[in-house]
Amino acid sequence: MVCLLTFYEQKRSWFADLNPITKLYFVGVMFLIPFLTDNLLILTSYFLLILALAYSSKIFNRFCNTLTRIILPLLILLFIMQSLLYPGGEKIICQIWFMSVKQEGVIFASTIGLRLLIVIGSILVFLITTHPKDMIMALEQKGVPSAIGYIVLSTMQIIPHMEMMSKRILDAQKSRGVEVEGNIWVRAKAYLPVVVPLILSSIAQLENKVMALECRAFNAPVKKTSMVDFTLTGADRFVRIIVILILVAAVVGRVASLWL
Amino acid sequence: MALVELKDLSFKYQLADEFALKRINLKIEEGDFYAIVGANGSGKSSLCYAIRGFIPHFHRGDFSGEVLVADQSNSQRKLGEIGLDVGFVFQNPFSQISGVAMNVYEEVSFGLENLGVAKEMIAHRVEEIMTLLEIEHLRQRNPYNLSGGEQQKVAIASVMVMEPRILILDEPTSQLDPVGTEQVFKAIELMKNRGMTIILVEHKMELISYFANKVAVLKNGELLLDGPIQDVFTSPVFAHSQIKPPVYVEVNSELKKHFDYCCEEVLTHEQCTALLHSLKQRSAIEK
Numbered sequence: 425m426v427c428l429l430t431f432y433e434q435k436r437s438w439f440a441d442l443n444p445i446t447k448l449y450f451v452g453v454m455f456l457i458p459f460l461t462d463n464l465l466i467l468t469s470y471f472l473l474i475l476a477l478a479y480s481s482k483i484f485n486r487f488c489n490t491l492t493r494i495i496l497p498l499l500i501l502l503f504i505m506q507s508l509l510y511p512g513g514e515k516i517i518c519q520i521w522f523m524s525v526k527q528e529g530v531i532f533a534s535t536i537g538l539r540l541l542i543v544i545g546s547i548l549v550f551l552i553t554t555h556p557k558d559m560i561m562a563l564e565q566k567g568v569p570s571a572i573g574y575i576v577l578s579t580m581q582i583i584p585h586m587e588m589m590s591k592r593i594l595d596a597q598k599s600r601g602v603e604v605e606g607n608i609w610v611r612a613k614a615y616l617p618v619v620v621p622l623i624l625s626s627i628a629q630l631e632n633k634v635m636a637l638e639c640r641a642f643n644a645p646v647k648k649t650s651m652v653d654f655t656l657t658g659a660d661r662f663v664r665i666i667v668i669l670i671l672v673a674a675v676v677g678r679v680a681s682l683w684l
Numbered sequence: 685m686a687l688v689e690l691k692d693l694s695f696k697y698q699l700a701d702e703f704a705l706k707r708i709n710l711k712i713e714e715g716d717f718y719a720i721v722g723a724n725g726s727g728k729s730s731l732c733y734a735i736r737g738f739i740p741h742f743h744r745g746d747f748s749g750e751v752l753v754a755d756q757s758n759s760q761r762k763l764g765e766i767g768l769d770v771g772f773v774f775q776n777p778f779s780q781i782s783g784v785a786m787n788v789y790e791e792v793s794f795g796l797e798n799l800g801v802a803k804e805m806i807a808h809r810v811e812e813i814m815t816l817l818e819i820e821h822l823r824q825r826n827p828y829n830l831s832g833g834e835q836q837k838v839a840i841a842s843v844m845v846m847e848p849r850i851l852i853l854d855e856p857t858s859q860l861d862p863v864g865t866e867q868v869f870k871a872i873e874l875m876k877n878r879g880m881t882i883i884l885v886e887h888k889m890e891l892i893s894y895f896a897n898k899v900a901v902l903k904n905g906e907l908l909l910d911g912p913i914q915d916v917f918t919s920p921v922f923a924h925s926q927i928k929p930p931v932y933v934e935v936n937s938e939l940k941k942h943f944d945y946c947c948e949e950v951l952t953h954e955q956c957t958a959l960l961h962s963l964k965q966r967s968a969i970e971k
Contacts, residue, residue, distance in 0.1 A: 638764070644768060645762075
């Protein structure tokens with residue numbers, strides 16, 4: 425069974441119903457504002473805002489599970505490295521063997537960690553609440569070339585398919601007597617008989633795919649029809665204003681902190 | 685006036701030793717249901733690629749001669765422009781999946797969106813073709829998760845729905861069971877009745893003899909024979925084509941030999957059996 429390479433979950437909510445471009449406004453601002461402040465309290469409040477948004481969009485559990493899966497190993501590594509190896513730190517919290525955990529390192533790791541949580545969290549809320557095709561079509565309506573939309577969407581589908589194809593090739597090679605199970609050396613040897621046919625068949629299919637796309641009038645010299653019209657609702661306008669106000673406040677706060 | 689005309693067409697693929705097509709001259713009239721037959725490697729697919737413009741626009745090589753579609757030379761037109769006249773269904777259904785549709789309904793409507801057809805018309809045409817090919821139940825399924833036969837039907841529907849003037853089908857029933865094959869042939873016939881010109885590559889001779897009105901026979905890249913079904917299949921030259929003729933041709937020769945009777949109609953396998961049976965009975969009574 426081939427699945428899409430997407431986090432999308434079909435659940436209606438006020439945020440899911442927004443125009444994808446409005447949601448991109450939100451992601452864009454959430455990309456910028458964590459880097460305009462070092463204040464842990466402000467950064468935490470941004471992250472809480474994202475958590476509240478996930479909750480009100482009825483995707484809280486999915487959001488938390490996915491975010492934990494993506495970011496937890498990274499956060500653990502970040503805290504270990506920064507708290508133990510942060511250069512120039514003076515305030516020692518505790519000593520582990522010959523290494524010491526420094527307060528400056530922990531604060532630095534917390535800042536970076538919160539920034540990561542905000543950026544990845546906002547992208548995740550967007551991806552879970554937005555159908556990939558809606559996102560591409562909204563961008564196309566804004567003038568993004570359809571070829572770019574095609575590349576993004578087809579990649580989302582073709583990668584899981586290639587994974588399935590590699591399993592088929594693996595089974596075929598097994599049936600021909602190629603040893604693919606055992607110690608690391610045996611597995612490494614089995615890598616080539618799987619990867620080479622996978623790459624060659626993908627290239628061959630690519631040629632057919634180009635011709636098939638031609639047959640579906642992808643390059644026809646006419647204006648394409650868009651099946652969905654993304655209108656700008658009152659909710660979209662309101663969210664855009666709030667998001668821009670947050671950005672302005674963050675910029676003003678940053679400038680003020682530099683002056684004072 | 686021919687809708688498709690091949691004039692002295694020859695083509696050799698890059699890196700190939702031999703020509704895939706050798707000095708082909710062929711005329712296909714508007715409304716024809718033209719079958720292309722031949723052994724594997726005889727140049728059937730290459731001929732179809734040349735009509736669609738993939739040769740020489742996509743597949744490069746030694747090209748000579750001319751392909752005219754609706755009085756315009758393919759060499760002078762872009763692939764996208766030729767596509768407005770010519771639809772093409774490939775043998776491999778998997779490679780025809782657009783890769784951008786989340787379900788079968790979106791897959792079938794993809795071509796119409798690209799053609800700029802109005803939204804209401806897209807909905808109407810997609811529903812119609814899905815009913816015709818009996819794929820309505822697949823509407824919400826991801827095209828990648830269908831079986832080979834289902835994918836083939838979706839691929840055929842996706843091209844038929846665009847209603848091109850000329851529809852080329854390269855072995856479209858290779859992955860279908862007999863019921864699916866019959867559904868596809870009926871859908872093709874319906875398209876023909878609507879005035880579409882059909883060019884079909886197929887190995888199932890019974891179905892060809894039943895549905896098509898003309899046939900071209902290729903051998904080693906050369907056009908061995910072409911013309912109305914009856915003339916071609918009964919021609920002595922056809923015996924050199926390495927293709928088994930439809931069963932009614934063999935039955936007819938047996939009828940001539942034993943009963944001095946000739947049936948002019950194209951018969952199905954069952955009809956032939958019934959006819960032979962009745963003739964045997966009649967002969968026994970006469971004796």
